[in-house]
Amino acid sequence: MLGFIIFSLLSSIVYIINDIKDIEKDRKHPIKKNRPIANGSVSIRKAIIIAVMLLLIITFVYIFIYTKCSNVKLSIIFLLIYLILNIAYSFGLKNKPIIDIIILASGFVLRILYGGAIIDVEISSWLYLTIFSGSFYLGLGKRRNEYKRYQDKNTRNVLKFYSKDFLDKNLYMCMALTICFYALWAKEFESKLMLWTVPIVMIMAMRYSLNIEKDESEGDPTEIILKDKILIVLGILYLILVFMYIYFLK
Numbered sequence: 001m002l003g004f005i006i007f008s009l010l011s012s013i014v015y016i017i018n019d020i021k022d023i024e025k026d027r028k029h030p031i032k033k034n035r036p037i038a039n040g041s042v043s044i045r046k047a048i049i050i051a052v053m054l055l056l057i058i059t060f061v062y063i064f065i066y067t068k069c070s071n072v073k074l075s076i077i078f079l080l081i082y083l084i085l086n087i088a089y090s091f092g093l094k095n096k097p098i099i100d101i102i103i104l105a106s107g108f109v110l111r112i113l114y115g116g117a118i119i120d121v122e123i124s125s126w127l128y129l130t131i132f133s134g135s136f137y138l139g140l141g142k143r144r145n146e147y148k149r150y151q152d153k154n155t156r157n158v159l160k161f162y163s164k165d166f167l168d169k170n171l172y173m174c175m176a177l178t179i180c181f182y183a184l185w186a187k188e189f190e191s192k193l194m195l196w197t198v199p200i201v202m203i204m205a206m207r208y209s210l211n212i213e214k215d216e217s218e219g220d221p222t223e224i225i226l227k228d229k230i231l232i233v234l235g236i237l238y239l240i241l242v243f244m245y246i247y248f249l250k
Helices: 002-021 023-028 044-064 072-090 099-118 125-150 157-161 164-187 192-213 221-227 229-247
Strands: none
Touching: 002 023, 002 044, 002 072, 002 099, 044 072, 072 099, 099 125, 125 157, 125 164, 125 192, 125 221, 164 192, 192 221, 192 229, 221 229
């Protein structure tokens, strides 16, 4: 839980930096213009103070709580890599095609590696590949819909380097790879029943893709999931089955 909180605080710092850097572009965006920094409800000075306070909280937790963690140095390295990558993203790499999506995907992979480090659990190679390809799938889906809606507007420079065909082809390639890698990861479990979760993951991926194809969709993963009750139900069912297979039905 502490690890979850710490990474959430670090993500918040990254968002603050990004929103300060993109304040002018966000004000031209139909949705991002409502963000606190862009609409002026939070000043840049206050945002910087909040970011510094969050950094101090993270430092405090590591000094007084995480010193007993066996992989404390490794977990700090993952946090620093995440922070450096995202600062570089905010200050220019977001405008580099493919690199922008790689950094987005790397954020999810680093979360997994960080989680494994703080609880001293080795991350499966298949899980790493599942998360990486799945993150590409989400990132490409987001860029796809941004391209459809905002390619003619000065809100994200990198969109001029992409095409709908490129994004579609790679989106569905990554979806297929995610399902394949997930199936191989599920096969590693002692309980063979884990393989029964593969069809649920396939249905969830198809449902998610259906939502992306809708013209009104922004492509934001959080928005898509929270607005789709069927996807939420499938997600809850998936979590229940995984919990049962791991702890009760070995």
